Amino acid sequence: MSMTGVIPILRALSACQALTTEQLALQISSCDIKKCLAVLQNIYGTVVQEDGCWRLRHRLEWLKLPALNDALGNVIVTDETSSTNDLARQHNGIYFFSEHQTQGRGRRGRTWLALPAASILMSMRLPSPPQLSGLSLAVGTALWRTLAGDERLLLKWPNDLMDSAGRKVGGVLIETAGESVIIGVGLNLFMTPHLQAHIDRPVGGLAAALGENMTRHYYATLIATTLREAVQAFEQTCMKTFLDDAVRAHCIKMNMPFSLILNDYKKNGVFAGFDNNGALMMRCGKRLQSTVSGEIAHVAGS
Structure with missing residues (x-):
């Protein structure tokens, strides 16, 4: 999400713990403070306003x-x-x-x-x-x-x-x-x-x-x-x-049924591991097939 000023605001609040919108505007002049604060509050959920001051909702750790x-x-x-x-x-x-x-x-x-x-x-x-x-x-x-x-x-x-x-x-x-x-x-x-x-x-x-x-x-x-x-x-x-x-790590275990989305159609089969090129192996009936592209379906994070 493009929003110049997000990081300067978070850094300022990390250093000062509590600042008003006006105090932030004095420190950071190169962005729309109110718009950035709205993004940080409503989308990221990293800031909260109390008693007219903005504070971090979570502890942030900056890379050094x-x-x-x-x-x-x-x-x-x-x-x-x-x-x-x-x-x-x-x-x-x-x-x-x-x-x-x-x-x-x-x-x-x-x-x-x-x-x-x-x-x-x-x-x-x-x-x-x-x-x-x-x-x-x-x-x-x-x-x-x-x-x-x-x-x-x-x-x-x-x-x-x-x-x-x-x-x-x-x-x-x-x-x-x-x-x-x-x-x-x-x-x-x-x-x-x-x-x-x-x-x-x-x-x-x-x-x-x-x-x-x-x-x-x-x-x-x-x-x-x-x-x-x-x-x-x-x-x-x-x-x-x-x-x-x-x-061993895979979300679908050996011989478990699953669906694979390939472009505009879905293929059903059972998981048969991976080949030496990292292709996914799928058993469809008596046929063993491999694929190097596609999207595994019916998994929560798919």
Whole structure:
């Protein structure tokens, strides 16, 4: 959502705890304060007005570039960008983080909305592996393995992460740029009811899913490290390193019936795992079929 001024307002309230609209306008002159406050209150649910003063409804944790550089090296952090994948296209570096995306996107052109300063919005840019087929599933599996490795999180082919109730908590978007591959990750650390109401599918937060309260810096460095190691393993073995965990993590278990949306028609079958290229295997009657595209239906976060 494009709204210049969102992050400056949140930073000002983080520093001062309570400010009137007029006090915010004195500090931040480059935006429509009232319009931004309405977005923060009604859509994100991050601010509340009491006694004429605005306050944060939730504690926000800001990413710190020096700490990320110490942990990872070659990091760029911005307050706001169209998307971190766009940021990776425009700059040299390996890891790209942003507090807020104005045009965040997911698979199939969907919009990705996330809470500013309460999510992990990042991309990694590396030389493209010789093979890209299956990389999305490999990365999704690696994230599942690192973040939980158990039933608290589920993987939805090819690369969505969901909580045990089927609410989406994160996703991966892989794009190419010349001889580079850009791997973008969006991960909700927590989610407000306000923002949930503006998203057309069930969504949740990682902290609630895992029952943990780790810092945002912890998750940022953990996810970045996981992506790098996943790409290195994928270059060596393609999907072989990830296949067993991909099946174990998947929201639809072996031999369970499900539906797959392919363009304008629906195919029914039972889940039969994945092949060595990360394609989804589906048994339809006596036939075993594989597909590299499509949308799994009848899952809460679909």
